[in-house]
Amino acid sequence: FSPEWFDEMGRRYLAHHPPQTWTLAELGASFPEFLESDRPDGGSEPEPAFDFIVDLARFERARTEVFRGPGIEHADLSSLDAIAEAETLDVIFTLAPSLRLLKLRFDVFTYYSQACQSDEARVPQFGEQHVVISRRNYQVQFREIAPWQFEFLQALSQDVTPRSAINHLRDHAEIDISDTTCHHWLRDCIRHGYFLPARNLEGQAVCMPPRENA
Incomplete structure (x- = not known):
């Protein structure tokens, strides 16, 4: 694919998707x-x-959306740490708005990491890869995860509970996850x-338990 081909591809893209906003950040959406x-x-x-x-x-594109989009920097996530192990599978965990899940056909994660450090990164071999892109403290993070973790x-x-997600994967994807593995x-x-504050089945926020008086 020559530079001329890329130039022509760019011209065709702009003809079909001209700018719609004042910022060029959305031009490549x-x-x-x-x-x-x-x-x-x-x-x-x-x-x-x-x-x-x-x-x-x-x-x-996913990296750009995570970098520029809303994050969890100002969210109070303390209630997540307070969820008891016995309740973990029966609350609703909402994915953070700054999280993206990608199922790729190549090891793009390794290629991107190498390309950021050197101009000699090689095109990887074909092979399915599952990646989660997230942001914390305004830093974009990339992570390769297992297929079952991606599907989960x-x-x-x-907007289902982890218990429902486990049953769905077992019934539709033949992925069997133990409660302990899911909890970890x-x-x-x-x-x-990766999550916003959790909710119970009634849609109410899961609150931290009251502190005992000393």
Whole structure:
């Protein structure tokens, strides 16, 4: 894919998606989808190198959205640490607005990390990868996660309890997660700032227990 090809692709994209706002930050919002729909191979015999370009564009767009979008920096998350282990599976965890989940066809995470440090990063081999992009204390963080962890967070994004998510994955994806494994993963997600304050099944915020008088 030559520089001339990229220039032509950019011109076609702007013709189909002209600027709609005063800021250019939103100009590339539809670029990954445009690349997928305007493939030079026509989709008949997919070219792996172009699949990588599409994945890289998706990764870059998600990073931009996390960096520029709303975060959890001013949210009071203390109630998350106070949730008792016995209650963990039966409350509703809301994903942070600054969190993105990506299922990629290439190891874009490693490529991006190498490209940030050197101009000699090599295009990775084909291989599915699951990545979570988040922001904490105004710092964008990238992390590769296991397929079941990805599917579990995807299920939680539907405003269901972890217990319901476990049952859904067991019934529809043949992924069997123990309650203990789920509990540890939820605690890890809390430490990384993946959630907003939790809610109970009635939609009420889960509050910290009252302090005992000394």
